[in-house]
Every structure is written in structure tokens, then in C-alpha cells.
Amino acid sequence: MKMWKRAGLWVGVLAMLAAVVGCGSSGGAGTPSGNQSGGSQASGQQVLVVAGYGGSFQNGLEKSVIPEFEQQFHCKVTYIAGASTATLAKLQAQKANPQIDVALLDDGPQAQAKELGLLAPLDPAVVTNLGSVYDIAKDPDNVGVGIGITATGIAYNTKVFQENHWPAPTSWKDLANPKFKGKLVLPSIVTTYGVHMLVMEARVNGGGESNIEPGFSAMKTIAPSSVTFDTTADVSNYFLQGTAVASVWGQGRVNTLKAQGFPIEFVFPKEGAVALLATGNVVKNAPHEKLAQEFVNFLLDPKNQSVIAQSVYMGPTNKSTTLDDKLSKMVIYGPSEINQLVKMDWKTINANRAAWTDRWNKEIETQH
Numbered sequence: 001m002k003m004w005k006r007a008g009l010w011v012g013v014l015a016m017l018a019a020v021v022g023c024g025s026s027g028g029a030g031t032p033s034g035n036q037s038g039g040s041q042a043s044g045q046q047v048l049v050v051a052g053y054g055g056s057f058q059n060g061l062e063k064s065v066i067p068e069f070e071q072q073f074h075c076k077v078t079y080i081a082g083a084s085t086a087t088l089a090k091l092q093a094q095k096a097n098p099q100i101d102v103a104l105l106d107d108g109p110q111a112q113a114k115e116l117g118l119l120a121p122l123d124p125a126v127v128t129n130l131g132s133v134y135d136i137a138k139d140p141d142n143v144g145v146g147i148g149i150t151a152t153g154i155a156y157n158t159k160v161f162q163e164n165h166w167p168a169p170t171s172w173k174d175l176a177n178p179k180f181k182g183k184l185v186l187p188s189i190v191t192t193y194g195v196h197m198l199v200m201e202a203r204v205n206g207g208g209e210s211n212i213e214p215g216f217s218a219m220k221t222i223a224p225s226s227v228t229f230d231t232t233a234d235v236s237n238y239f240l241q242g243t244a245v246a247s248v249w250g251q252g253r254v255n256t257l258k259a260q261g262f263p264i265e266f267v268f269p270k271e272g273a274v275a276l277l278a279t280g281n282v283v284k285n286a287p288h289e290k291l292a293q294e295f296v297n298f299l300l301d302p303k304n305q306s307v308i309a310q311s312v313y314m315g316p317t318n319k320s321t322t323l324d325d326k327l328s329k330m331v332i333y334g335p336s337e338i339n340q341l342v343k344m345d346w347k348t349i350n351a352n353r354a355a356w357t358d359r360w361n362k363e364i365e366t367q368h
Helices: 006-018 057-062 066-073 084-093 107-116 130-131 160-161 170-175 193-204 214-224 236-240 251-258 291-299 302-312 337-341 346-363
Strands: 029-035 045-051 073-083 102-106 145-157 182-187 226-230 247-248 264-267 274-283
Touching: 006 029, 006 145, 045 057, 045 084, 045 130, 045 291, 057 066, 057 073, 057 302, 057 346, 066 073, 084 107, 084 160, 084 337, 102 107, 107 193, 107 274, 107 346, 130 291, 145 160, 145 193, 145 251, 145 291, 145 302, 170 193, 170 214, 182 193, 182 214, 193 226, 193 247, 193 274, 193 346, 214 346, 236 251, 247 251, 251 264, 274 291, 291 302
Parallel strands: 045 073, 045 102, 182 226, 182 247
Antiparallel strands: 029 073, 102 274, 145 247, 145 264, 145 274
16 A cells, blocks of 8 residues: 655654553553652652553643642652552552552443442542543542543545545444455454444444444454454554554544544444543552542542643533633533433443453454
């Protein structure tokens, strides 16, 4: 396939995208920044340990959010960057002696952490912004809260589609079109995007979380068209190199690539795009639980919600957040857009995920 532009033109873009974070990731080593004592400094200041997304998310917080928090609460923050499943693994390993105060997790791993008893309820008396968040971001038991929202749908290279006179995809079923053979790069089930894809293929074919069989049947048709199954949740390189002309991906990641000038668009399938929440959580028996509660509340402040939107194109969950016209068009923004998103039944998914993963590895990824 002819490249969009010379590969050399994209060296800078590739470097930036390597550091861009969004939801949906499944792995990655944690990288701490800030004071790393994990408890308190010699000066007596408390050191809050936050484990969360790296890349642009981390950069945005460290530049515009954390310094203000440190000043206001007379503390220091240590930030440990890593994907959601890596953070979840840390929480499990440290359950008897938690070292992390705040965990920022995708909604799927967050549901697992809650079920495993790793998270503490939020205190509405401290997390006063809880009353201002959209319902989709709320947990019925106040165990964690959505601090940002994006959508999983279909991404496609507009230039390639135009050159081939292909109409833009409109449905999850379009992934099965034979014209895409050898032109898709799809997410593995180890990523949140992959789980979303499997469940949505089940839903649009008469099933769902409680009847996943139609999803596997559909994926057996789709899988041979995929060049590979991505396990990183970041298919930027595949698009830039011309390997992928379409994929299942997140709106925030698509818009990050689009902002660099690449001809890519995000599609909200007619059956619905899937809500993907980044959540803020206080770890159960955290060393600094009260300060952790304050930090989650701080992330929900409208000013800081705007920082998150600007950093990684994730929509705000606080109803009081105001975005400018340009940014508001690049994120999930406002009740009408939020209400159109499909929300996953993570309790059912997580109860079956190990079995689905085993079956996926045997029946789906072996076909590519």
C-alpha cells in the first residue's frame, strides 16, 4: 500500500504517540516520578502515591494539576505510570500492605479491583464533587468515580477509503466486509478495546454479555481479515505505516493522531459506541486515605477536568465543566452524547473473562 507520506515525516509523530496514553491499555511497566519515598519526607510532608496512566495523561497532571494540589494540601505526590491491568496487579500484590493511595483505572479493571476488595468507598463529605458528576460515572456504592470518558468505535484512514471509493463504516457488522481482508489491525481480548469489540459483535448479532456465542461466531468471520491482533491498545504505528486502514479504537486516541495531521476519523457505529471510563479510586487501607480522597475530589474539579480533556481528549464527567467549541467537538461532552454511549456489564464480563480469553486464543487469534 502506498504510504500517506514519507515515513521520515512521521518520526516526530511516532515519538509523541509512543507517550500518548488513553484508556484500553492492558500492560506496561510502571514508571515513578516525583518523590519516591512512598510515605513521608524528612520534612514531615505526606507523600501521596498515585498509580495511573502514563504519557499525555501523566504529563497533563504533573504540569497543571499536581503542583496545585501539592501547594494547596502541603504534600508531595509520587506518580507511578502504568496501564490499568499493571496497576491492578500492583494492588493485588500489595493488598496486605498497600503502598499506593490513589489508583486511576479503566472501568473494567476497576470493577475487578472493587470485587476483589482492593478499593475504599469515597466519602461524599470529602469528595464533594461527587454530586456534580453524570450518572454514568457514578458507582452505586461510591467505590471510585469516573474522572474522564471516551468512546470505543471504529477508526478508519479517510485517504485510503476515498482512494478506493469506499463509504465510511457505519456499523460494527462492517468489520466483516471481505474488502477489508489484510487491511484491519484489531485489538486483542487482553485490551479493553478487544473486550468491547467481542461484546458488541455479540450484541449486534442477537447476543450480549450473557450470551457471547454470537460474538465469537462473528469474530471467526472477521479475524482472517486482521493482519495482527494488537495487545498494546495503541495502533498508531499500524496506521502510520499503512498496515491498518481500519481498526476498533478509542475516540481520544484517534483524535490524538488526527491532531497531528493524519487522515483518520472516528466512527460512532449506528448500534452504539461503547463508553470507556477512566476512574479515580482510593485504595483500601491506603497510607494516606484522607489525602487520597481529596485528590480524587481535586481531579473532579471543573478546571482539572478541562486539563484531562486537553491532554488526552477524554470528556469531562463533571457536569459543571465548560470546554471551548473546538475541544468540545473532539471529546464526549454533555448529557446528550454521554447518554448515547453503550455501557458494558462488567460484572458479567469479568466473571467470564478468563474463559473468553482462553477461547479467544484458541479460536480467534490463531486465524490471523
